[in-house]
Amino acid sequence: MLNTVKVRIEIPISTITMLIACTVHAINSHMNHSIMPYAISNGVELSDQDLKDPTSQSNRQDKNVRKREAKFHLNGTRRYFRGYCENTSIHGFKYLAENRTLCERIIWFLLISLSIAACGFWIIRIYYKYVTSPVIVSFATKESPLHAIPFPAVTVCPMTKVRKSVFNFTRVVYDIMDEKNITDEEQLYGQYLSLVCYYGQKYFRPKNTFNANDFYEKIDQMKLNISEYTDGCQYLVDADVSCEKLFHPIILDESVCYTFNMLDRTDIFQDKVFHFKNYHVTAKSPHWDIDKGYTNVTDAFKTYPYNAYLAGYGNGLQITFKQPASELDYMCLQSLQGFSVALHAPHVLPQLNKQFFQVSFGDAVMAAVQPKMMKTSQKVRKYHPDTRECYFTNEKYLTYFKQYTPSNCRLECYTNYTLEMCKCVQFFMPRNKTTPICGNGRRKCIKKVEFLLKVWQLKYTANQKSDTYFCDCKPSCVDITYMVEHSQSIWNYKELHLARRRKPVNESYLYARLTIFFKQESFLTSERNELYGPTDFLANFGGLLGLFTGFSFLSLAEIIYFLSVRICCNFRLYNIWTGPKN
Template identity: 30%
Template sequence: MLGFGKENNKSNKKSVSLSLPNPHFFLTIPKHRGSLASEALSDVPSDIIIKSRIKYGSRWSACKGLLMEYSKSTTIHGIRYIFEVHRPFYEKLYWFFLISISLYYAVSLMWDTYLKWQDSPVILGFDETLVPVHKIPFPTITVCPEIKTDANTFNFANVSKKFWDEIAETNSFHNQQNLTDEEILNLAATLHICDTQVAESFAPFVPKDILPDVSQTLVDLSITKNETGPFCKWNGRFYFCDKIFNFVPTDEGICYQFNGLQAKDIYRDERFVSYRDPEIVDFNNYFDPLPKYNNISGNWSLDDGYIDQGYNSYPQRTAFSSVRNAFFAFLQGYEHNFDYACRSFRQGYKVFLNSPESVPLTMGNYILVPHGDEVMVSVLPQYVVSTENLHDFSPEKRQCFFNDERYLRFFRAYSQSNCQTECLANFTISKCGCAKFWMPKPLDVPVCGAADIMCYNKAQDELNLILQNQTMQKTMDANVKIMCDCMPACTSLEYNFEISRSHYNLEKTIRAFREVYEHSDFMGSRLSVYFKEHQFTAIKRTVIFSITTLIANCGGIFGLFMGISGLSIIELAYFFSVRLFDNLRKRRMSKKKLLQQEEEHEN
């Protein structure tokens, strides 16, 4: 029974030890409130009471015993005072109240931390070091003249007038004005770059069997590179512009491009585009008497930068921000080529700046260079880099795509403008069964003809409306999916610019140089593009709340309010798994032993 002494025969001294109570002891204890602690067990050590509850008590008593055992061992603050055997009730209530308040604040702060990790785990900030301009390529400059055709080759105003006069008279076209097949072919091709209202007025009446090679026809009708740009200057050296310009098809028609990547380096298959300029710009071979720079070798990508390339590189770069090392082009136009029947009343040149790996989006911002003006463009790069640990987050959380995450069907490298271009091309193909002359397309998809002009214009308007509606819906419901989902690239390069403009009087300039020019309707413009500074500040996309940070913050909050550490969690799992299983095993053995004792007693 409880508290019996045992005599030590070896030392002749008496010592008292406590053994576990008889199992029937708990059956004799009164069950009314407070009697267990105050009457029967007031002097019994708590360890014996806990073990007895677990091994011999009822299920409820065993659960309480397990909680008492855990509370004596846990490092969580305050728990032991709630479940301690001899602790007065009011003290237990006091500690329960304090622990509840601490737990409330801990959970609230942890929830706020979790929401911050969910909503804004990534932050955009300035990089710690300045980036010199020679680390990035000079912008790709695309010059799109408003003069689309040479009037001596094809006069759109005269041909369209004859075409329209017959339509106005007979409401049909049977070529009563005796237009040549070549003139009708050129008209059908030119309609693709005319203003929308002009194109949609003529297109339904163009004969269905007139199917020109739109891109090649527009190149043949355009003014030559050398006539539009007689001379250029790059990195302090003068060139004939036709030696450093490429023809490139855009939504604005055929444009002249400097420092763009070749089609084979932009597209997965260069046959995806309907026109490629056969004249490849080769900066290994210079066209001036000065000694040439190093031969171009190595490669460049937006993610890795320049690899094994010297000062002379592909794409081109510059080490200085002065106007002397800028890109300069003298652009000329003739009034007899001005065309107000196809295009708007605005004359001059649209200039687009973009990163070399992307195609120019002519629907975006552009620089207008009017005839008779000098325009100075000061460029400030916007270079965004991202740390590798951003791969741990989904693109939706970081709001960008890495190049290895988003596959584009037509383009080698992912960029927002390339994605938008592919999205428009795919949508146009699905709606019209053809692609506009400048769009990338599969090899088996034809180029749209004049009869399809209304279709692809409508498709573009429909796509813009869909994207606008989806974007507005996403502000109210985060689960709304946006078609194509063209988020920015995690590593991106764009060019912001500032413009200075002044009047340029070509006639007085020629007179000042004592020169004579043979054309009386000649108008000139000057364009200069240069970096504003030698170095610039890049933008760095970094992780502000990683998984490690979240765990550390939550652990700090739990440690402050509850004294919980990682081992406390392991300890909790241990007590209610391994220890629980062991106690249940001992409990079954004890019950089995009791049953055997009862059977022996009855016998």
């Protein structure tokens, strides 16, 4: 076995310290001797700090290298841009690349900048016009014939709202004024009539809502039948046609009225809308649509709505009105007696208190009609309704109506706000079966709704923007309106009968006559068209660029070429993106 011998060597600390100091001195001497020859050979002045700290000298060398590289790239970029200016087709740029005086180059730089600024200004204006008003309304290039549109729908409302044989409104009001007792039935009739009578409303007890079925039944009983206040009708070549065949009862804001040439209620209202009995039942309309006009017509004389082929006094609709003088009721309405008449498109539900003219007893009224039609080209259909400022018939959904029109939209808006604020609707408004009818006790609430709607309409008109409170009822993209020029003269009906040796006229009756006809056999149509389509905008855009700078599609190709293809090819040919120096 071997014995392990441990030897302990002790080195003094002073000896170790001396060895470390000698090593550091040797390293510093070596660095100084290696730096000095390099500095002398490269002309670099070294300070004592540099000799003591060689890292500082390395940082300065890196900074110098980066500066030289930046200067190299800047010169290359200038050279590359000069090459572009010398070769581009854009006007004025070549003068920036020439070795001319600084003053000349500054002048050309200012001219080019001014030209680009002016070009940008006009391009922005054209773009704003393209975005805000791309649609223009212009006249069609040729006139349209009368048979392309229907004869106007004619709605007639008698100013006498009730037959005195059923209910004497004036007598009942007098009894209340004289503090006489009236029956419950008379009170109920008076409450119902107070919704359509301008005077005497305050004499009947207020009631918030009415029973809908009973209300319509009573109104139906009190109405004047069309046969009772007409003495014959004539349409086109059909002389002495029964007015009952042409006119159909309808409930409007003037109570019970009669309409001619209007679409059936199933073509106007949604299926959920409640209707009373046979009111507003007319012929079906399989051949006519407001957007497409008449289609698939096999017999031109059996179309519905009816249309007219000729203009003039003898080629329209003529109605002879009559009414017993004893049936006039001055208490309910104003002193004028006769009929309110409205002309409108067949698919529009009229509102007589907003659009009508009056036919008074003893007058012969002639209404010359001039149609105005607005169409919209298919190119405009792609724009948003806010941009083209109109709706197509089936574009905006209405709760109660199948077809959109501004008047239908406003009536629905009026209905919705009345229902929301008053918890009921007026008797002439579209409603479902469970919606209550406002009574005479809700008169103040209804007046408030009317006032608010007028205020919101004024705000909408003033702001010229969509207003959710006003239901956003824009014009129709395709629409027909009938402008009426009416004249009236005294009609001596009794003397006419005597002169023609007809049967004697009943002296107790009052008479009036209305004749409606087209003024001209053709009309001029307006049409919405594109003012600035994409092609027009591109042409104007390119024209301004060419006018101010000489810019073209090939100029754009040059820019793309100098920023992509040429750089890649320079790398392949010269190993540098700027290309050769010369």
